[in-house]
Amino acid sequence: MTNNKLAVLIDSDNAQAAIAQELLNEVARYGTATVKRAYGDWTTTNLSGWKETLHSLAIQPIQQFRFTVGKNAxxxxxxxxxxxLLHSGGVDGFCLVSSDSDFTRLATRIREAGLAVYGFGERKTPKPFVAACDKFIFTEILRTSSPEKVQPEPTQESLHTILVPAIAAAAREDGWAALSAVGNLATKSHPSFDSRNYGCQKLSELIRKQKFLDTKSVASSDGSPNVHYYVRVKET
Structure with a gap:
């Protein structure tokens, strides 16, 4: 976990209370949730599932009445x-929780100011919102302890398109690229890229399953038990 201060802003109309704890666990991988707010009309019954969750997880409910039917206040x-929050300078990044494309411009504006944006939404989330974030996590993979395959079974073509350019950009002269660098570059070009989308907890596990890639591990030279992983495209 980093020391980044994150604002977690939840569109309760487009997020499920059932995964709130798992969502905050995921947020903790990127920083500390110093602001936790959930927005909605709490006088309605359709948000009843959120009410107990808000208290148990110390999420602040923000009341917004629906003054006009069809308008999302x-x-x-x-x-x-x-x-x-952006202009106050009190946070280092934002976690926007919604499957609604209405937040696309918000995400791009925050990134223009130099802050990180982590998006959380269902697989149905429109692509513009996904692309506007630094990292986008499909909430389906948070619903169980075992990752759910929320995309079709990965093919060589689909992962080839994501991984090969990342490996080429990170590769040394001998063709080997540090796996950590490959993962970072793949996420920058495809914000929703996540090994858990393919049923793998770790990137190294996903990489080892790809027939078009070679992998190797190298023990740390400083005597620590750390192991560094490398990957390259197989020669044809």
Whole structure:
């Protein structure tokens, strides 16, 4: 976990309370959730599942009445608060929890200011919102202890498109690339890239399964038990 201070802003109309704990566990991988807010009209019954969750996880409910049918006031309230937090300088990044494309411009604006944006949403989340984030996590993989395959079974073509350019960009003269660098580059070009989408807990596990790649591990030279992993495209 890093020391980054993160604002977790939840669109309760487009997020499930059942995965709230798992969501915060995932957020902890990227920093500390110093702000936790959930937006919605808490006078309605459709958010009843959130109410107990809010208290147990110390998430602050932000009330936003629906003044007009068909207009999403919740989105506007979340965006206004996000901009206030952005200009206050009190956080290092944002976690936007929604499957709604309305937050695409918000994500790009935050990134323009130099802060990180982590998106969380269901597999149905529109691609523009996914692409606008530094990292996007499909919430389906948070629902169980075992990763759920939320994409079709990975093919050589699909992963080839993601991994080969990343390996080429990170490779040394001998063709080997540090796995950590490959993972970072793959995420930068494809924000939703995550080994758990393919049923693998770790990137190294996913890489080893790909027939078009070679892998090797090298013990740390400083005497520590750490092992460094490398990958390269197989010669044809």
């Amino acid at each position: 919740t989105d506007s309230a979340l965006i206004i608060d996000a901009m206030d």
